[in-house]
Amino acid sequence: MKHSIFIVTxxxxxxxxxxxxxxxxxxxxxxTVEEEVPTLEGAWEMRFYQLYNNDEVSDTVTMNEGYxxxxxxxxxxxxxxxxxxxxxxxxxxxxxxFIDGNKFSENMEFGSHxxxxxxxxxxxxxxxxDIGDDYYVQTEVNENGARVYxxxxxxxx
Numbered sequence: 001m002k003h004s005i006f007i008v009t010x011x012x013x014x015x016x017x018x019x020x021x022x023x024x025x026x027x028x029x030x031x032t033v034e035e036e037v038p039t040l041e042g043a044w045e046m047r048f049y050q051l052y053n054n055d056e057v058s059d060t061v062t063m064n065e066g067y068x069x070x071x072x073x074x075x076x077x078x079x080x081x082x083x084x085x086x087x088x089x090x091x092x093x094x095x096x097x098f099i100d101g102n103k104f105s106e107n108m109e110f111g112s113h114x115x116x117x118x119x120x121x122x123x124x125x126x127x128x129x130d131i132g133d134d135y136y137v138q139t140e141v142n143e144n145g146a147r148v149y150x151x152x153x154x155x156x157x
Contacts, residue, residue: 104129
């Protein structure tokens with residue numbers, strides 16, 4: 001009996017996944033290849049940030065030698081740290097993130113002493129998200145929908 005159930009299950013699995021080609025359609029073209037969607041999961045390093053005025057880029061700031069800001073995303077969690085040369089202020093934070101289309105939110109739960117002072121007034125950071133295989137851009141948008149600030153990262157893992 002178990003052997004029969006196994007055979008029926010296998011037949012159902014193979015038959016459910018097959019589609020018949022449309023009339024006049026080549027048999028091979030009926031199969032679709034799933035496109036791989038870029039994912040935020042992994043390690044990223046900030047390359048530069050941009051300031052906006054009236055929704056136009058007003059300044060682009062590249063990272064000074066020794067400056068590093070790294071974010072790691074995994075399974076809905078985010079960890080980030082920042083190192084600034086000649087600065088004793090430690091900056092790091094941990095929280096969760098959520099993506100809905102091109103909308104992206106980070107909810108920071110805790111961080112360094114300096115960061116906790118910021119988190120006392122604001123814990124959720126909302127961004128627009130533009131992501132590719134080896135880059136992503138997070139852009140802050142004001143209440144009128146105009147861009148204010150963006151950070152551009154490259155994948156490092």
